Amino acid sequence: MENSNVKTLAPKKVNVSLKQYGMVLALIAVYLIFAAITGGKNLAPMAVNNIIMQNGYVIILAVGMLLCVLTGNVDLGIGSVVATCGAVAGTLIVDYGVSSPVAMLSALVVGAMFGAFAGFFVSKLEIPPFIVTLATMLMGRGICYVILQAQTKGPLPADYTWVSTGFLPTVKVGADAAGKGGVDLICLAVAAVIAVLVVLGDMRSVAQSKKNGLPVPYTWQIVLKDVLIIGVESFFFYKLGCYNGIPIMLVLVAIVVAIYHFITTQTVAGRQIYAMGGNAKAARLSGINTKKVFFWVYANMGLLCGLAGIVLSARNASATPKAGDGLEMDAIASCYIGGAATSGGVGTVVGAVVGAFIMGVLNIGMSLAGFDTNVQKIVKGAVLLGAVTVDLLSKRKKS
């Protein structure tokens, strides 16, 4: 048959997907707006340091929540589970004299058990996750109060609080006689290493695509993207270097983010989560054990709650029954601000992290600007609504 179907050859150049960098631009914009409002107070090294210190656990939870959101669901129980895990660790240390590492391990186990519990109902019994996690939310809070007998357990020892308050060793240069000022060389080194890795990574993927005859992005777009990323991370690490160096919390968060970024983008398991969220029936008929995926997503969320529980109680140096109240909303909001879709199948770990950073920058900016806590809630709600509205409207325009 005559061929009217012209074979379209792959174009040599393609555009860099702009979506994620749009979010980064929004983050920068929010940051600069508050720099103006607060007269530059949020540019201070300590304020930058606090973005990580005060939001580390939100980032950890947002990463776990993203997997739930990818399946088209949420986990409402995480605030309570975080509190319970902290309560377990705190009680073991204060009342039973257990060592910090054992207490931390116990918190992780308790979190994983909560997750497995929810995962069992969600996957095996096919109970809607909204209801299952609403139940774990109520039960978790109750259990937390029972364990703590409605009291605060503390203070927690230094080797426990270290995860949330400690810093890596520093090598300061340029400090004055009193030891003030100066920059940590390790921070600068890390910033430089990241910059090199970003550039090398792009060069490698371009080279591989060229070798295999696949389209490559425009060079100027890659350069622009790299300048943006390197600019942001250099600023961030420079400010940390001016303060106390790299917080342990940052190391912990970076490891978690790296692991989950890898899982979602590079592994079969990650693809399966996306496939299931996009169309569960088609995923099942493609040989994906959707029940298994569901179970692990929720079990994993529990494990990360355990980690967040440690981080949060360590930061407060105590376990309190009210801890983590409303955290689920921050985590869910981070995912949606970061471009995840409520219907599932769309979203990235990096997006969720940027979303969590936007929430963190907002929090700190508003505190520094002296906003009333009630007003802060109004602003956060409005930002969530605005971010998702802009995102959805721009998508609708495209299609």
Added chain:
Amino acid sequence: MAEYILEMNHIVKEFSGVRALDDVNFKVKKGEIMAICGENGAGKSTLMNVLSGVYPHGTYSGDIVYKGEVCSFKSIRDSEKKGIVIIHQELALSPYLSVAENIFLGNERKKNGIIDWGETQREAHALLQRVGMGGENVNVPVNTLGVGKQQLIEIAKALGKKADLLILDEPTAALNDRESKQLLDLILQLKEQGMTCIIISHKLNEISYVADSITIIRDGHTIETLQKGDDDFTEERIIKGMVGRELTNRYPKRENCPIGDTIFEIKNWNVYHPDDSNRQMLKDINIHVRAGEVVGLAGLMGAGRTELAMSIFGHSYGQKISGDVYINGKKVKINTVQDAIHQKLAYVSEDRKTYGLILIDSIKFNMTIAALRKFFSKKGVVDQQSEAVKVEEFRHLINVKTNTVDQAVGSLSGGNQQKVVLAKWMLTQPDVLILDEPTRGIDVGAKYEIYTVINELARSGKAVIIISSEMPEIIGTCDRTYVLNEGEIAGELSGDEITQEAIMGVIMAHNRKGEL
């Protein structure tokens, strides 16, 4: 000279610079049935959306003249007020509402804002009588009725809106032959009562049956309008207009394709209904397929063909499944889809949007999702480069029309989507492929390409099973066919024995046997 009820003059509609409709012109006489034909992507749906106000006046150029006046519809409500009612391919019924509630959905019978249930039921009953469903209870939820009846309810709903011009988009796509005939006869009957209809369909035999005139659209242009009596209404003639060339053979010949040994066999297969363990859906099925052979599963809708395929494919349908599966002479256990893929079995679903594809994800993502674990990963980590290379190779091999494999499959035409599903299963390197309605809802050009791929598969020694409701497709592509009826193998035909009459004959004979 009959008056024209509708004239579409110089309609142009652009989507971000791309002309979906480019100077479309046609006229519909009052009381006639006009068919609009064209390949997928030719612009039929866009045209109907322009006509019914889905795309409001101002977003397109050109004039719609209806009953002598130029119309500028702002929304679908405006066009309905004038009596233009469109029935979309996907049914727009609310499944848990009753028949009567659905018929008057958005058009409620009410007094002072309160629903008048008496009048609702009375009128619903009257409307159902007009569509030949007089015996139906108007208070049952519509999801308890079959698709055929639901389609009739859609028409009753349109009549309730006092339609003068009824637009039907692929009305018989989900119906079996008997239901289709019933629906077409109803349309003819409505014509007798003075209704004007525009019908869009891929089923050319149906168009020849009902249409008074046929307007052919290709690439956004109106090519020609054929009139009954003056012009030739054969399928060949219509296809020539649609594709712009003579398609002398709709089924490519399969040459140099030796048939080898039996590589796939099902013995004593029994399956019960997933929700009702007493209801046997499939009874003592025995089939076999040889390497390089294309075998059909013919039968009427509801005969159990899809149920058979899905129950074999990792027990994806039914319960209390018993029987044996042999692949390459070895008895194998296939309890899950993972097992099926592992045993080199593939199943291309009849419903690509629900069961075949993840519409929001890219062509690449969809093509490799089933083969990912086995062929594109090491220790659970995806090998992105080998994946990208293979996907490019398959894109060219089966000719998916797209600029980049990163495009979402949801934005592709039906034919291209079907090619992606086919590629997805070819990438799992199966020995046995079950293709369920492989060309449903796609245009003739893409069909031809899919048949070519099927031939290629057979030539490389695969066993292919084709389930199809279109008998010409079974006749045109299969070496041999089983005929299923009411969950049993009613007969087997091969080579030149396979004709429409023979298949129907086997079904009829089996039905008679059941009655005795």
